[in-house]
Amino acid sequence: MGELQFPTSLGTSTPDRILLMGQDLTDLMGNVGFGELAFWLVALRRPTPGETRVFEAVLVALADHGFTPTAIAARLTYLSAPDSLQGALAAGLLGGGSRFLGVTEDCGGYLHAVLTEHGDDLPADEAGWDALALAAVRRTREQGRFVPGLGHPVHKVQDPRTPRLVAIADEEGLRGPHLRLFEAIGRTHEQVLGRRLPLNGAGVCGAALADLGLPVELLRGFALLARAAGLLGQLAEERRRPIGMDAYLTVDRNAVYVDPALDDRD
Amino acid sequence: MGELQFPTSLGTSTPDRILLMGQDLTDLMGNVGFGELAFWLVALRRPTPGETRVFEAVLVALADHGFTPTAIAARLTYLSAPDSLQGALAAGLLGGGSRFLGVTEDCGGYLHAVLTEHGDDLPADEAGWDALALAAVRRTREQGRFVPGLGHPVHKVQDPRTPRLVAIADEEGLRGPHLRLFEAIGRTHEQVLGRRLPLNGAGVCGAALADLGLPVELLRGFALLARAAGLLGQLAEERRRPIGMDAYLTVDRNAVYVDPALDDRD
């Protein structure tokens, strides 16, 4: 076993130095922001100031949405096990799956697949993007699948995050093909689906992250990082002004017993 | 690194055999019950039929208590990430901390500590146990701490699990010093605390597990194993007859915004 080797480009240390991606950690401290570092850790390159601004705007957009199922799960876990903050945080993050937080990854991946299949010769104008989007939505629909990033239960007309993130990316010169394709889907999907749905915030975040060149298979990870900050806020609030006990009692006190013999739905 | 060695007495395998604690797995299958195996895996000895009956009665007692915070957290996680059953189960187990499931471990550990300090010369009759219990409760009270295993929010007079588990242990000849001391605490604590509290089910389970010789530092683990079965039941029911969405919406729709400037309780 003398040849055991575990390669890494991340943290290493000697008695008097700590390196992170080959940089001296003491140089990073105070000079590199936290979002910037998160980007760097995944992409193994330091983002530009413009990239950092778009990236952090995404994290800010995804950090907290109030009493989501994951926020409530984290609070209930903290209620049961206040000695283990890490457990409450982990419980909240475990809800970051296909249904809620997954849209960011699904949308980025969808756009990436359409662009990859289309090849390098990208559209030169809005009409070109619209044609590409229309063909993609039509094909997806024919396959009986959904176009990710469309629709929102509350923001039925427009999700306010979408135009804002597009504008920030535009300001920074980072309104790339994923965002342009996503915007074109917003303009054209009604022709196929028969009704107009808003481009949702989770979806536009996925498009923006993909335009930053981040690996599309890991986009969910950035939603989770953003949510970690939001969950900390939720748990801090649970300490100040708890709702976990009331949420639990509301369910428990309104429990209605159903005879198992009648419960034959499965 | 040639001398790398990772010792274990649990599972090992060769191309044609699988061993578990030195037993051929194919001999265990069909001949050893699941609860029996769980005991064996932790204690490294096969329990007797009587021990198995007491042990499984504990697991049955702790498996499910309806809409607990952990059950709701598991259901909300399943709602958010239905693709990851393991995540929902893990989220539910993460609530198995100090406040709810911890009582089993705390109580077993408390009784064990009292008995260890008292030494080998155990009381010979009920009066002797009462004296030992009274001294322990008094000392605990003087230290400003709580006696674990006393009191229950719903079963204010008697927790039905307690006499039942004592009776099963008695039938099997396993009503040992931890249970006897716990029963004596039940008879005597009123003299110190000034009011009569029931011996709760989580506590009596801890006492019974300690009497089985299981390591007191791991008693919480058995409560978690029992709860894993209960959570599977909760998740199966969430599939058949979901309540997660309603629980979430009940909280979300009754959210009331509080100005942060007024939220100065911390």
Place this chain on the structure above:
Amino acid sequence: MGELQFPTSLGTSTPDRILLMGQDLTDLMGNVGFGELAFWLVALRRPTPGETRVFEAVLVALADHGFTPTAIAARLTYLSAPDSLQGALAAGLLGGGSRFLGVTEDCGGYLHAVLTEHGDDLPADEAGWDALALAAVRRTREQGRFVPGLGHPVHKVQDPRTPRLVAIADEEGLRGPHLRLFEAIGRTHEQVLGRRLPLNGAGVCGAALADLGLPVELLRGFALLARAAGLLGQLAEERRRPIGMDAYLTVDRNAVYVDPALDDRD
């Protein structure tokens, strides 16, 4: 909100009674085994003694496989956070996903889908099962997908759990269509795949669970329950004879730094 109702057939309680699936918990304690209860909680019916024996044989088969990635993850988590047994257990269970523990669910689901598509007119003899199996394997192969439950990294000729579980099911009159189809796949796949692979233990467990009528979408849950017992054993052993620190140091001390500029594989 006066009409808030959260239906359940599982645990409910009044000040002097605790009910579980409509049964008095004190009747279940001492009379129902833990595996039996786990089946009941999910299926909402009490299994017969034969069903219980097959079910518990499955749980015993899946409980522990030594130093699996999940066992090591649980031990490393316990090393870092020994104050939170629930966190270590949860960390171990979180590895119960598509790659390792998922085979049980995938295999049960695969067999169930083949049988559902085939309809009620099941084969009457071995030749009939072989024909059905051969057609299924051929179709799966043509779709570029894998047949789940075939092959094992260690048990390359025969997985000892497979014949043993089939024999137990046979003894109990529970060798149903899922097991028969799985066995037929074992006899016929070589004609399509060009080489003979063993029917693995995780797969046969999925087949047996499906024959018990348990919901195929939840089969992974039983693998997780089994694994919870195995992980408790691993954590008990980590307390007695720790390997976590050595496992960690083995990786850390053999870390080799790779310049990020060269790490362009993504």
Place this chain on the structure above:
Amino acid sequence: MGELQFPTSLGTSTPDRILLMGQDLTDLMGNVGFGELAFWLVALRRPTPGETRVFEAVLVALADHGFTPTAIAARLTYLSAPDSLQGALAAGLLGGGSRFLGVTEDCGGYLHAVLTEHGDDLPADEAGWDALALAAVRRTREQGRFVPGLGHPVHKVQDPRTPRLVAIADEEGLRGPHLRLFEAIGRTHEQVLGRRLPLNGAGVCGAALADLGLPVELLRGFALLARAAGLLGQLAEERRRPIGMDAYLTVDRNAVYVDPALDDRD
């Protein structure tokens, strides 16, 4: 139940607006950094630029330390369940307990307790801080407890993060009483403990966070947030250049079976 109310100061939304702590989310996006937002979510006040710089320096310092037990646990979980990135991230965070990540919280809490007990009349000079520190270390030692934040397995003389973080805090006018007390402990503990230990990075981060006025009971949460970014980096690297399989096989192939009868250490 008409009066159900769940108060929150965090995220709320209407069909056309999303608010976070009373701010329009679209104003936060592009104008507020991610670390800044995380501070704001917990403290319910926007940090100053100087506070943000110190806070982000802490997060950067704690993000990744290479092949820690938590990083390895996350990678092993990803190996087993690559379909669930949230599970791998959660598994890694679950190691954020008392032993490794807990030092930040323990140290901040320790310093806070010493300062609270001392009262408002803080020392005016270094000699005064040294006297306060010496008395605290002495008392802690007499109680048989450890002073958190002292010592490091690798950085035995000086942890490079410590002077760097003190310098950043000083530049921003945020070298407050917790940091000053911690520095004084660094100068004086040798008189009590008989040997000189370095002030470690986790400890100095706890001191700096406490000086920022963040709740000391939640300091572990910031270490977890930082670690979430580090774990994302680890998982991205596991995709590019995996070590999980090798780490697992190294343990598994060097397993040595120990007869349970000999394993009587517990």
